[in-house]
Amino acid sequence: MSIAPALVPFGAETAEWIPGGPYSLTRSVGTLQCGAHDPAFIVQGPDHWLAFRTDQGPVSLLLRQRGSLNDCVIQGSAWGPGAARALEALPRLLGGDDDWSNFDSPAFRATLPELARKGRYLDPGLRLPSSGRMLDTVARAVLEQKVTGIEAKRAWRYLLTRYGDTAPAAGVAAPAGLRLPPTAEQWRRVPSWDWHRAGVDAKRSATILKAALVASGLERLASRQGEAVRAGLRSVPGIGVWTVAEVVQRTHGCPDSISVGDYHLAAYVGAALTGSRTDDAGMVELLRPWAGQRQRVVRALYASGFRKQAFGPRLTPEDHRGR
Template identity: 80%
Template sequence: MTIAPAVVPSGAEAAEWLPDGPYNLAGTVGTLQCGAYDPSFIVQGPDHWIAYRTADGPVTLALRQRGSLNEGCIQATAWGSGAALALESVPRLLGADDDWSAFDSAAFSATLPELARKGRYLNPGLRLPASGRMLDTIARAILEQKVTNLEAKRSWRYLLTRYGDPAPDAGGLAPAGLRLPPTAEQWRRIPSWDWHKAGVDAKRSTTILKAALVASGLERLGSQPGGEAVRAGLRSVPGIGVWTVAEVVQRTHGCPDSISVGDYHLAAYVGAALTGRRTDDAGMIELLEPWKGQRQRVVRTLYASGFRKQTYGPRLSPEDHRRR
C-alpha cells in the first residue's frame, strides 16, 4: 500500500510504503547495487538513489527508511517522465511480494541449520527485492560471468559512465555522477575497442549484444510471475546459462529458491557453513535439498549470519588485457 507523504520536493512525485512487519531497506535493496561505485545506484547517507528506465521513460528514484526496524516506512521520491510508473512498482521493488511466513514458521525454522537461524534472527527485516528490470540485470550478470567481482564492477562502472545517460534532474538533490544504464540501442553501439577497454571479452560482449537485440521480449518477462517460462525465455539467448538465469531472477523476481550453480565461491561457502568442509555444486545441491523451494532464503540467511569461510593461499588476481 502506498500513501502520499506530507512533503514533496519541487518537480518530484512521492509516496510512502508501509511494510508489514520488520523491514531493512539497505539489506533488501543492496543486492541490486553493483558495488559501492555503481553509477546507477548510489548510497548517500540515509538515501538510496537509483536511476533506471521505465516504460514511460527514465526515473531518478530516492529511497529512505524512516522510523525503526519494526515500526517505520519507506519514503520514495521520484523525478523524471517515469516517476509515476516507478512509484507504482516501488512495493514490489522493496520486496512487498516476498512472503517469509513459511520460512519463519516454527516448524520450518526448526529444520534450518544453526547459522541460517542466526542470520534470520539478526536480520528479521530482510526481503528479496523484485526489480522487474530485465536488460539491466541481464547485462550486469553477463559481465560477472567467469571473472572476479572486482573486474565485473569495474566493467559495469566504465560502461555506464561512458555510455549511460545522466539520470533525470532531481533539483540538485541527487549525488553527482548518477547515471542510467544503457538502453538496448546504446549497448549495441558500444565499439569493440571500448568493450576491450572495459575488460570485457568477446564472449561476454557478444552475449550482451544478443540480449539487447531481443530486449523488448526480455523486458516483458519482468512483469510475469517468476517460473519456468521466465527461465526458458532467458535461456533462449545464446550465452545465458543456469548461473546467469539464477543471478537474474534473484533480483528481477525475488525468487526464493534460485541458487547460482557454477558460482566461483558459493558451493565452497555453503559447504563450509553447513558441514565445515568445502564442496562442489553437486554437493551444494544435495546439502540444500531439504529446503528446496526456500534455498535462496537459506543462502541469504547464511551470509547474514556473518559466517565467512576460511581462505587458503593468495586471492585470484584480475588480469588486465586492455593493452594487449
C-alpha cells in the same frame, strides 16, 4: 502493507510504503547495486538513489527509510517521465511481494541449520526485491561471468559512465554522476575497443549484444513467472544456469534460485553446513531439504557472519586492456 501519498520534495512525485514488519532498506535493495561506485545506484548516508527506465520513460528515484527496524516507513521520491510508473511499482521493488512467513514459522525454522537460524535472527529486515528490469540485470550478470567482482564492477561503471544517459534532474539534492544504464540501442553502439577498455572479453560482450537484440522480449519476462522466465533467459546464447539465477534473484525476488556454477558459493555452503567444502552437486544435495526456500537459506547463512577458511591466494584480476 500499503502505499500512500506523501509530501513532495523538490517538485518530485512521492509515495510511502509501509512494510508492516521488520524491514531494512539497505539490506533489501543492496543486492541491486553493482558495487559501491555504481553510477545507477548511489548511496549517500540514508539516501538511496536509483536511476533506471520504465515503459513511460527514465526516472531518478530517491529511497529513504524513516523510523526503526520494526516500525518504519519507506519514502520514495521520483523525478522524470517514468516517475509515476516507478512509484506504482515501489512496493515490489522494495520486496513487498516477498513473503517470509513460511520460512519464519516455528515448524520450518526447526528444520534449519543453526547458522541459518542465527542469520535470520540477525537480519529480520531482509526482503528479496523484484526490480523487473530485465535487460539491465542481464547485462550486469553477464559482466560478472567468470571474472572477479572487481573486474565486473569496473566494467559496469565504465560502460554506464560512457554510454548511459544522465539521470533525470532531481534538484539540488541529487548526487553528481547519477546515470541510467544503457538502452538496448546504446549497448549495440558500444564499439569493440570500448569493450576492450572496459576489460570485457569478446564472449561476454557478444552475449550482451545478443540480449540487446531481443530486449523487448526479455522485458516481457518481467511479468511472467517460474520456468517461463528461465527458459526465456536461456534462449539467449551465452546465458546459462548461473546467469539465470543471478538475474531472477533480482528481477523476480526468487526465494529458491541458487547460483550453481558460482566460483565461491558451493564451497561456502559446504563449509557452513558440514565444515567441509563441496562442489555444485554437493551444494544442491545439502540444500535439498529446503527446496523452494534455498535462496533464503543462503542469504541467512551469509547474514550469520560465517566465513569459510581461505586457502591460498585470491584470484588475481587479469588486465588485457594494454595488450
